[in-house]
Amino acid sequence: MLELTGVHTYYGHIHALKGVDVKVPEGEIVALIGGNGAGKTTTLRTISGMLRPRQGSVTMQGRDISGVPAHQILQMGMSHVPEGRRIFPQLTVRENLEIGAHTITDRRLIEERIQEGFTYFPRLKEREHQLGGTMSGGEQQMLAIARALMVNPKLLLLDEPSMGLSPLFVEAIFDIIVELNAKRGTTILLVEQNAQMALSVAKHAYVLQTGAVKLSGEAGAIAQDESVRKAYLGED
């Protein structure tokens, strides 16, 4: 589905990704874990076209997409739930969802998808006409995911969906991730600080450290790895 080969990405002079190789097979949940500043967010931004890799390639379903601007990549069936949710604060919940469907012109389809989003996240229906910026962190996360689902993506990029959420909310979000993958067959690349949760739902996992892949393999095996347990699972 998605493949990164030798990807180097810079912020001006800052060399953030130093040759990253990642494979996301179709229909799988793949976890990307690593400490602060490891380059997880940068990897997702490079995939979705927010950043352009200086070297290496990003291919989706065999097509090279490195250098395609973000607003066009969406059309290829990829949605990116950005770090920090990035809800439009002055748009209502409904408008945020409609914006997620900006590339769709069929009004009936948009309405259908909004209702679908409401069945995944009933909380959003209750808040339909509330401004996005006035929602709680957890509600905003739900909205961000629902907004990304408006285009019914084949590939979903999630950047720390559990960030700042109470355990109950984290549970709910992860249930939905698993359900999306199982029922719709959505391929998911999941970036998480909550490594334990991420590894429990993923099939494969990558550990990123200072801009390079340090370890990769079956999620179960990664979870057993001594160094990972020490560094990311809070064990010693």
Added chain:
Amino acid sequence: MENLLTAILINGLLLGTLYAIIALGYTMVYGILQLINFAHSEVFLSGAVVAFEVFRLLGPAPDAPPGSGMNPYLVLVIALVVAMLVCGTLNVLIERLAYRPLRTAPKLVPLISAIGVSLILQDVIKFIEGTQGRFQLAVNVPTAFTQTVFSVADNNIKVRDLVLIVVAAVMLFGLDRLVNHSRVGRAIRAVAQDRVTAGLMGIDANRMIALTFAIGGALGGVGGVLFALKFPNLDPYSGTVPGIKAFSAAVLGGIGSIPGAVLGGLVLGLVENLLGVISSFSLIFPKLAFLGAIKAEYKDVGAFMALIIILIFKPSGLLGRSTTEKV
């Protein structure tokens, strides 16, 4: 006294409506780029020049008997449409050539560029319309627009005043539909709030920014035509003072806020007339005659003092959001 108050109210509202239409151009561009488009005063003046040309070409000849020639309302509609097209296109070009290349530069740089564009446009207008180093355009306003329709407490309401109100109302209604109830309007608002994330939603931010300039420019063009009906004597600098006033109105209302620009325009128009009328006291108290002599200055100084006072108490403007809330 009653006549005086009515005059303040009527003239204030008319002038304020004009400021509001022009202020929208400043506030919309600011809302999406956080840039003060200083060239807007010349974009607006271009609308007035378009009115001059259209009325010169299609309006009645000065010595023609009344009622002959093309219907003045049709001429007005043509002037409005041409002005919207010309000024909308002009504003889009300005953005493309003078602001977009500086998008990532520090905020002060595009501001300087904006002032530069403003000066260049003054010269371009002078070059196109001036003859032998002279520039004075007297708009050939059809007499149909200068006739009195009715009087309120001795104040004559002319056709052009009603035209101003009606056209402004139509524009505001259309703008509200477009910005708050359409797909592109939603996309424009999304880009204004978070350009990068709007990109992730499949929105081409550059197109929405260009569209915003087109809308702001078109409104400026309409403002220019209405201005030309009311103040038919134009020169290359005629845009400057109304431009500054309209910009102040936008700040007063809360820059970036569309209802704020409208409210700010109306308030500024009213305050300005209120203070201008102080000079009329000279008729009642001859000893205050000197006030009449400094009338124009008084008006502007007073208006800007009111602006400063309001901003001291409400720095984000009447309807503006405090900047800390801005994401």
